[in-house]
Amino acid sequence: MSKIFALYHNEMTKLSRKLSVWILVTLMTVTAFFAPILQHRELSEETLSEPYGKTEITKARDTEKNNLGDPNRYVEHTTLRFTLQNTTAELFATRLNLDEEMLHSYVMLSCYNAMLANYDFDKYPLKDTYLSSYAYLQYTTSYSSVCRLNTEPFGKRDSQWFQAYTSATESLDLAKEALFSHDFASLEALSEKTDFFNKNIVHQLAKLDPEGKMTIEDAERIANAILLRDDYMSNLQMGVYKENNSYRPLNAEKRRQLEDSIKILNYQIENNALPTNMTSHATQARQFGQRGARFLLIIMLVIIAGSSISQEMATGSIKSLIIAPVKRWKIFTSKLLALITWTLFGSILITAFSTISTGMCYGFSSLSPYYYCSGGKVNVMPNYIFTFLFFLVDNISLFVYLLGAFTISCLTKNTGIAVGVSTGFAVTSGLSPLLIEIFGRQRWIDFLPSSHMDLVGKIFPYLNLCGYSGSDESGLFGISSNSLPLSFSLCYLAILAFILLFIAYDGFIRKDIQ
Amino acid sequence: MTSSERKPALQIQNVTKTFGRKTAVDNVSFELYPGEVFGFLGPNGAGKTTIIKMIMGFFRPDEGTIIINGYNRKTHYEAAMSSIGGIVENPEMYNTLSARLNLKMYARLHKGVTPERINEVLELVGLSERADDPVKKYSLGMKQRIGLAQAMLHHPNVLILDEPTNGLDPAGIHQLRDILKKLAHEEGVAVMVSSHLLSEMQLMCDRIGIINHGKLLQICSIDDLMHRAQTSSAYRIKTSDPAKAKEILSEAYKNRISNVGSDTLDIEIDETQINECVRTLVSGGSDILGVQKIESSLEDVFLEITGGGIQIE
Numbered sequence: 001m002s003k004i005f006a007l008y009h010n011e012m013t014k015l016s017r018k019l020s021v022w023i024l025v026t027l028m029t030v031t032a033f034f035a036p037i038l039q040h041r042e043l044s045e046e047t048l049s050e051p052y053g054k055t056e057i058t059k060a061r062d063t064e065k066n067n068l069g070d071p072n073r074y075v076e077h078t079t080l081r082f083t084l085q086n087t088t089a090e091l092f093a094t095r096l097n098l099d100e101e102m103l104h105s106y107v108m109l110s111c112y113n114a115m116l117a118n119y120d121f122d123k124y125p126l127k128d129t130y131l132s133s134y135a136y137l138q139y140t141t142s143y144s145s146v147c148r149l150n151t152e153p154f155g156k157r158d159s160q161w162f163q164a165y166t167s168a169t170e171s172l173d174l175a176k177e178a179l180f181s182h183d184f185a186s187l188e189a190l191s192e193k194t195d196f197f198n199k200n201i202v203h204q205l206a207k208l209d210p211e212g213k214m215t216i217e218d219a220e221r222i223a224n225a226i227l228l229r230d231d232y233m234s235n236l237q238m239g240v241y242k243e244n245n246s247y248r249p250l251n252a253e254k255r256r257q258l259e260d261s262i263k264i265l266n267y268q269i270e271n272n273a274l275p276t277n278m279t280s281h282a283t284q285a286r287q288f289g290q291r292g293a294r295f296l297l298i299i300m301l302v303i304i305a306g307s308s309i310s311q312e313m314a315t316g317s318i319k320s321l322i323i324a325p326v327k328r329w330k331i332f333t334s335k336l337l338a339l340i341t342w343t344l345f346g347s348i349l350i351t352a353f354s355t356i357s358t359g360m361c362y363g364f365s366s367l368s369p370y371y372y373c374s375g376g377k378v379n380v381m382p383n384y385i386f387t388f389l390f391f392l393v394d395n396i397s398l399f400v401y402l403l404g405a406f407t408i409s410c411l412t413k414n415t416g417i418a419v420g421v422s423t424g425f426a427v428t429s430g431l432s433p434l435l436i437e438i439f440g441r442q443r444w445i446d447f448l449p450s451s452h453m454d455l456v457g458k459i460f461p462y463l464n465l466c467g468y469s470g471s472d473e474s475g476l477f478g479i480s481s482n483s484l485p486l487s488f489s490l491c492y493l494a495i496l497a498f499i500l501l502f503i504a505y506d507g508f509i510r511k512d513i514q
Numbered sequence: 515m516t517s518s519e520r521k522p523a524l525q526i527q528n529v530t531k532t533f534g535r536k537t538a539v540d541n542v543s544f545e546l547y548p549g550e551v552f553g554f555l556g557p558n559g560a561g562k563t564t565i566i567k568m569i570m571g572f573f574r575p576d577e578g579t580i581i582i583n584g585y586n587r588k589t590h591y592e593a594a595m596s597s598i599g600g601i602v603e604n605p606e607m608y609n610t611l612s613a614r615l616n617l618k619m620y621a622r623l624h625k626g627v628t629p630e631r632i633n634e635v636l637e638l639v640g641l642s643e644r645a646d647d648p649v650k651k652y653s654l655g656m657k658q659r660i661g662l663a664q665a666m667l668h669h670p671n672v673l674i675l676d677e678p679t680n681g682l683d684p685a686g687i688h689q690l691r692d693i694l695k696k697l698a699h700e701e702g703v704a705v706m707v708s709s710h711l712l713s714e715m716q717l718m719c720d721r722i723g724i725i726n727h728g729k730l731l732q733i734c735s736i737d738d739l740m741h742r743a744q745t746s747s748a749y750r751i752k753t754s755d756p757a758k759a760k761e762i763l764s765e766a767y768k769n770r771i772s773n774v775g776s777d778t779l780d781i782e783i784d785e786t787q788i789n790e791c792v793r794t795l796v797s798g799g800s801d802i803l804g805v806q807k808i809e810s811s812l813e814d815v816f817l818e819i820t821g822g823g824i825q826i827e
Contacts, residue, residue: 006622013619316604319603324624325598512572
């Protein structure tokens, strides 16, 4: 054991004195640290928005007033209703004689006036709550429709017009009720009428937020989760699942995953535990940094593993190992251990730096926990445990890359070939979906190493429910997953690793060293 | 004390190694004793390095046994290899690391090598001042020295050096010779040195094994070899008509006449036969312009043993 440790110590000494290793470590660390920060700046520019309060509305009202010119043209909303009920509506259309632009200003001016007169801005901030902003949007839309219909000359008004007019005024009533009285029943009725918002979603939102104070962001998230859940449910009913934009029949594992996904979504919706925008951004920013740096780590591993044996052979420095009183399997093992140490070291650096910079940008609490089902119950795994497991799983595929380069190095005793072939292998690791696109679903694609390298997506199938992005969303930086069962992928990788180890072992231990 | 009474430090028993169809080493056996410098002599491609590589663990012998300090290398690899040190072909180190660090790393693989010992060997090979420079800045001679330092680092009692004088300047060669002789004769280390230079062997070795085409042709002490060179005598007779002289002598000295030149011929006889030979010539009517003893060199003996015709550099 002491000999292995001494050899390992030597290997670590050698690797830690390589300039190329430190250049890549630096690049990797910089990527892991700064990529989330860059991502954060980009996202924060996107999501900047101002609150919409009484002052802004007053200001907007005055602008529209100026646009309209003659203040006499302005008619209160109540006036409009009055004239309509007394069948003097034609007065409105003909007397005002508005062009398209002025009509718009007129509508907005009327809406703003109504808001300023009737809306409780302190109690219900307009821009931030889904109920108010949705009702407000419906209010302006139906108000505009009523006005537009009113401009129709009296003689041209037929039964179709009348239907449209009735519908528009009904919508206006409902919207008015919803906006000024915060009435969910009106909103639900309006949803059904306009088909703008799924009635189920409004119902669910009303249940979760009886006060109507939920932000648009939260409401949209819940709406999306509900849509996704409904989609999953219909898939389950049809016995299919979606992969690479096509539907495939469900197998037992996929069925369980679909059922569990639905459970997780229900849990998240009911407990207001859906990943927030902040969480998604934080998680994706970190993921972006991790994946970019991971690619550099693979390049580094391939270089040091690929040169591990062959470079020593080429320079002849292997001699000082061979003449030492150590068996060759110990040299082999120590080299492998040193490479594994560097893999772990790289992964820890990446995880630590990307987490620190993400935490600095978004706050450490913004990183999403992982949701999973066990025994039919939804469980929550805290982010720090999940981060650790994610890191461990990710290292399995890194180990396979490393072993590939090491084996080729042992076999060919040529650093160029070892590094070249393994880098090619690493670069094409995301090739399987592309092959499926070109050749269709073929059985042989399932037996390519690239179909099994991304274990993270298989061991953690509910990442997309926790704010992570998949490979289809963000290419190289996403986590891809295919329909091959986890057990198959694990067996495949185990057999592959065993074969690679055997070839490397045979190449180094049994053969003569020239 | 004779060889037979001492326990050999290294035993090579019936070792054979083939590469494809070529037999590089063919049933070679020899022993190396503590306190001697054993020279392994042979032309390029004779199989010297192959045997050394088998001893040092680079190659596995196809047949035969290698025993180091009583340990069979096959069954007790680490015990056998722990007391052997050496240089195989050119000494190669980790070029970007300093000599000191290279030695430190090598020391980790042996028990009981202290930092003081590292300084000691660096001092011994004269590299103390440059010990912290990266090895890639070293000349071939300096690399040879650091290789020697590494080989001696752990006080091995078998030291195997493959062409150790390569790249050394005359002063370096002289120094190396002194170090090796001191190690063998004062510290009792069994030293084996391979070379294709006979002159070098003559000055350094106690015994010599001569190898050619993978076969160990002969093992003898350097004194024996010198003696053979001195005792095997021939004389060159200068005469105006060597053809006639050959004819006269051919009856009495059949098969002992060689190199008939334009005015000389060589004849293998010893001192006691000179008178008789001259008389025969004179009585046969040949003139004699001079008689001169031909000194046989070690190289001649070597060529004779290896079958001649081999270029010795």
